[in-house]
Amino acid sequence: MSTAPSAGKHRATRARGTNVRRAVGGAMAGGAMAAAFVGLGSAGTAQAAPLDCPLLCELPGASLFGDSGAPQALAFTPGSAVTMFDPILDNPLTMVFTFGMIGNGADGNALHPDGFNGGFLFGSGGNGYSPTPVDGLLVRAGNGGNAGFFGGNGGNGGNGADSLLGIGPAQNGGAGGRGGFFGNGGNGGDGGNDLNVAVGDATGGNGGAAGQGGFVGTGGSGGDGGDASALAGNATGGSGADGANGTIGGGDGGDGGSATSTVGAATGGDAGDAGDADFFGGGGDGGDAGHATSTTGTAAGGNGGDGGSGGFVGDGGNGGNAGNATSAGGNTNGGNGGDGGNGGFFSDGGNGASGGNASGGESTGGNGGNGGSGGIGGSNGSDGADGNDGSSSASSSDSAS
Secondary structure, X not given: OOOHHHHHHHHHHHHHHHHHHHHHHHHHHHHHHHHHHOOOOOOOEOOOOOOOXXXXXXXXXXXXXXXXXXXXXXXXXXXXXXXXOHHHHOOHHHHHHOOOOEOOOEXXXXXXXXXXXXXXXXXXOOOOOOOOOOHHHOOOOOOOOOOOOOEOOOOOOOOOOOOOOXXXXXXXXXXXXXXXXXXXXXXXXXXXXXXXXXXXXXXXOOOOOOOOOOOEOOOOOOOOOOOEEEOOOOEEOOOOOOOOOEOOOOOOOOOOOOEEEOOOOEEOOOOOOOOOEOOXXXXXXXXXXXXXXXXXXXXXXXOOOOOOOOOOEOOOOOOOXXXXXXXXXXXXXXXXXXXXXXXXXXXXXXXOOOOXXXXXXXXXOOOOOOOOOOOOOOOOOOOOOOOOEOOHHHHHHHHHO
């Protein structure tokens, strides 16, 4: 009987075995190389800062059981749990050896303002680029990169550039990136300032939109509006952006920008509303509005942002403070305080904020915000006081606070 078929089978078996050993050896070598280079760092990669809301966001039990009934905050937040792996994820070789599946995205730059996305499976998005007043004439503020599918934090949006001597407008902040399945949304970038405009009007940039939190994560906070000041024209502060919703905690609203004018009208920027907690945890706090000051023109303070509602178990967020209005010759109107968010079961509603004070000309103080409703076993939040009419001392003291 011929041995040729048998020999052929043996050769095929040996060939397959050799290919398998080579593949396994290559994978081991690649993994060893990646591990060997961990610790060299990664220039240009940065992680969105984790938000303060802990996992399950310090589930409140204060209303029904007293303070001792509320469980302690857990050691890790979704954001901080992700950042534990940064020494590996920040290294660009991790992204290379995993073929783009795992690793943190790089930060944006002047040529690519948006932060790069994290690895397809796991990794945080890079932060958006924050241009200077000079390159801001050509480059916008970058958006934060999105996180990987299973885990990672969204990158923070870049801050908008300040106006350069009134040549170009103050930029809006970049948007925060989206969190992964397990991770937080990125914060929106702040709007740029438009200051000391000699001719024409001044307008601060608006805050960037907050990034959506993941299935287990908190929403990002909205960016703050930029400040504005004009010598001869009107001044308008930038608006703060809304905070994003999150399954275990809402993001805070961004603050409005302040406005100052010598002879024109001054209008403080409105603050952003806070995000809600969709499942557990507390709602975010509303942003504080911008103040308005004019020497001879009219002045109107911005409106404070509303607090976010808590989850099934979670306190409502507090409303944001209203902006004050001050003028030596024109009419003034204080802004309205933000409403408090509603609480969940056994949880308290957020407090409403005070209305803004008005001083100068025909002055009208703003309305205080309404307190949020508490859930079953919880307490309602308190209403904010209305702003004062025509009291310079009250307006000054509230502005300082």
